[in-house]
Amino acid sequence: MVALPMVGCASVDGGGWRDSSEAAAENDPLEGFNRQIFAANLAIDTFLLRPAAVAYREVVPDFGKDVVRNFLNHLRSPLILINDLAQGEGERAQTTFSRMLVNTVLGLGGLFDPASTLGLAYHNEDVGQTLATYGVGEGPYLVLPIIGPSNFRDAAGAAIGWLVDPVRIGVDAAGADEALYARAAAEGIDTRYRLMPAYDELRRTSLDFYAFTRSAYRQRREREIRNAGDGLGPLAELPRNLADASAGQGPAGQLSAGQASDAWAGDLPPAASDAARPAAAPVEPEPVVPTTGVTVPLAEPRYIAPRSQPADVVGETVLAALPLSDSPTAASEAGQKDASAIDPAVTGVTASDGAAGHDRRVSEAVPAGPVSPEPKGAPLDVPQVEVAAIGAAGAVDRPELVQAGSGSEVNSLAESAFLAHQAALRSYEEAKRSAAAASRSEPVER
Amino acid sequence: MIASIGRPIQILFLVAALLLVGRAEAQADAASFIGSLAADAVPVLTNRSVPEPEREQKFSELLDKGFDMEQLSSMVLGRYWRTASPEERTEFTGLLRSYLIQIYADRFSEFQNVELEVGSTRTDQGTDFVTSTMRQQRGPAVQLEWRVERVNGRFVITDLVVEGVSMVITQRSEFASVIRQRGGQVSGLIDLLRQRTRS
Numbered sequence: 001m002v003a004l005p006m007v008g009c010a011s012v013d014g015g016g017w018r019d020s021s022e023a024a025a026e027n028d029p030l031e032g033f034n035r036q037i038f039a040a041n042l043a044i045d046t047f048l049l050r051p052a053a054v055a056y057r058e059v060v061p062d063f064g065k066d067v068v069r070n071f072l073n074h075l076r077s078p079l080i081l082i083n084d085l086a087q088g089e090g091e092r093a094q095t096t097f098s099r100m101l102v103n104t105v106l107g108l109g110g111l112f113d114p115a116s117t118l119g120l121a122y123h124n125e126d127v128g129q130t131l132a133t134y135g136v137g138e139g140p141y142l143v144l145p146i147i148g149p150s151n152f153r154d155a156a157g158a159a160i161g162w163l164v165d166p167v168r169i170g171v172d173a174a175g176a177d178e179a180l181y182a183r184a185a186a187e188g189i190d191t192r193y194r195l196m197p198a199y200d201e202l203r204r205t206s207l208d209f210y211a212f213t214r215s216a217y218r219q220r221r222e223r224e225i226r227n228a229g230d231g232l233g234p235l236a237e238l239p240r241n242l243a244d245a246s247a248g249q250g251p252a253g254q255l256s257a258g259q260a261s262d263a264w265a266g267d268l269p270p271a272a273s274d275a276a277r278p279a280a281a282p283v284e285p286e287p288v289v290p291t292t293g294v295t296v297p298l299a300e301p302r303y304i305a306p307r308s309q310p311a312d313v314v315g316e317t318v319l320a321a322l323p324l325s326d327s328p329t330a331a332s333e334a335g336q337k338d339a340s341a342i343d344p345a346v347t348g349v350t351a352s353d354g355a356a357g358h359d360r361r362v363s364e365a366v367p368a369g370p371v372s373p374e375p376k377g378a379p380l381d382v383p384q385v386e387v388a389a390i391g392a393a394g395a396v397d398r399p400e401l402v403q404a405g406s407g408s409e410v411n412s413l414a415e416s417a418f419l420a421h422q423a424a425l426r427s428y429e430e431a432k433r434s435a436a437a438a439s440r441s442e443p444v445e446r
Numbered sequence: 447m448i449a450s451i452g453r454p455i456q457i458l459f460l461v462a463a464l465l466l467v468g469r470a471e472a473q474a475d476a477a478s479f480i481g482s483l484a485a486d487a488v489p490v491l492t493n494r495s496v497p498e499p500e501r502e503q504k505f506s507e508l509l510d511k512g513f514d515m516e517q518l519s520s521m522v523l524g525r526y527w528r529t530a531s532p533e534e535r536t537e538f539t540g541l542l543r544s545y546l547i548q549i550y551a552d553r554f555s556e557f558q559n560v561e562l563e564v565g566s567t568r569t570d571q572g573t574d575f576v577t578s579t580m581r582q583q584r585g586p587a588v589q590l591e592w593r594v595e596r597v598n599g600r601f602v603i604t605d606l607v608v609e610g611v612s613m614v615i616t617q618r619s620e621f622a623s624v625i626r627q628r629g630g631q632v633s634g635l636i637d638l639l640r641q642r643t644r645s
Binding site for chain 1: 556627
């Protein structure tokens with residue numbers, strides 16, 4: 001709530017409006033260096049990562065890919081839990097914890113994701129986001145080798161995340177380093193696979209893919225930090241009332257160019273305003289009643305539907321078993337999320353994060369993403385076979401490949417290249433939240 | 447007696463109900479605007495068996511119906527719009543149109559069997575924010591938010607936010623970067639767009 005220090009942004013202020021706004025918008029003093037790394041990452045993508053992802057796509061059946069994704073998410077959950085807790089997100093921490101239990105027991109050690117079926121949707125958190133909630137500014141934009149788009153804060157977050165990740169520590173202690181490499185490789189390849197068409201298309205059609213990626217990363221990241229599904233962030237900086245500006249203007253449908261541009265030019269230092277904006281200005285969400293009839297049934301778990309397998313054995317089992325064992329947690333968890341009119345956690349975070357979150361645009365551009373993890377029924381040996389296949393696929397690459405779409409939209413947080421898929425998974429949760437909280441009104445800033 | 451009083455009351459309710467309905471419809475306008483645009487365009491744009499020229503044609507219609515090219519041009523050019531000469535503005539607007547048609551006809555084709563569900567609408571200071579969910583047959587649902595304004599009685603889409611990423615902001619950042627690398631002149635961007643859209 002209180003103005004938070006924007007550590008990383010201090011340097012971008014000052015100077016004339018024009019220069020500073022542009023510099024602030026890009027927040028990229030290391031652009032020359034970053035572009036070189038970016039180019040190298042694209043080359044790695046072209047020659048190693050993408051081919052590996054193509055092979056993965058062709059060789060591993062969809063079912064196997066889902067198992068891989070489920071398992072990778074499962075391995076990540078302890079770290080997510082730590083971050084949920086560190087952010088004081090009680091409800092989300094509960095969700096993560098319940099997911100760990102449910103998927104460990106009923107999801108056969110995390111190979112399946114029955115928890116999503118129960119309304120315990122996956123969400124991601126990482127140390128970079130946690131730092132942001134503590135008011136740490138993003139710092140200059142940074143492109144990391146292999147990993148891709150990041151910034152000083154997120155890079156530090158990735159390093160910390162690596163250090164504190166219970167899974168990594170455990171595996172390390174067991175001396176099974178190969179497992180960590182395999183995990184990293186699988187993470188990179190699976191993520192790249194899920195981004196494939198959109199990422200390739202963006203790269204091909206973009207005029208300046210580096211700039212595109214940079215902007216998208218910031219926008220995307222900001223949204224993740226807010227844990228918001230309202231899609232509002234970037235809109236806040238658009239000039240309002242273009243219509244008003246042109247009201248009383250010429251012929252119908254004619255928005256005078258000058259007018260439009262003035263609306264822009266005046267009101268809006270482009271994406272810049274954010275970086276330069278003083279850290280304060282918490283965003284106060286205002287619930288708004290949905291006005292349309294055609295509302296999406298957001299409250300329903302989206303990942304349930306079995307795609308092909310008719311009999312969802314695991315899912316059934318879970319559904320049958322849960323009320324007996326875990327029901328208080330799981331059910332209330334789901335209930336809370338759906339029911340709470342305004343998720344206090346969300347609101348709280350938005351308010352306090354507003355400051356921190358506001359100044360960064362994050363991103364990820366594309367709607368790319370993972371396939372929803374779905375619990376599937378299948379003979380137990382099938383997953384194992386798939387896993388073996390993946391291991392093989394993973395072996396093709398070195399762990400360094402963890403990357404994941406060096407670029408763009410994607411993301412990449414340093415920790416691994418998850419983002420896209422997380423983003424997608426998260427969209428479900430966000431949708432639920434936004435359904436619950438209705439929508440929030442545009443942050444008022446001026 | 448009672449009946450004669452009941453009658454007017456019934457009528458009153460009826461009128462009230464109609465007013466409410468009318469009001470609901472008015473609020474849903476931006477959403478139905480988006481819905482009808484999508485219903486019209488999405489099936490064609492996401493059908494890879496439709497030949498490319500036809501998809502491009504469809505997208506061009508979509509631009510005409512849903513956007514105001516000049517306004518869009520000023521938005522994605524940001525501050526450079528002000529420094530551009532009238533000729534440059536005109537040329538840029540035309541090139542932007544060609545460029546968008548070209549790239550989005552392709553980008554859409556990457557999505558197959560997509561359904562766009564229009565969700566709720568939130569209005570803030572005359573701007574409608576229409577949320578929608580794009581569901582793919584395979585893969586995750588994608589959250590979209592359309593920013594719609596009414597300009598002289600006509601709905602105009604002023605931005606599309608995909609999973610938190612504003613297309614306008616991203617495009618503007620990209621264009622600004624190109625301009626900066628080309629001596630800070632809008633003509634530099636225009637040259638590049640000319641090359642890219644020639645094909």
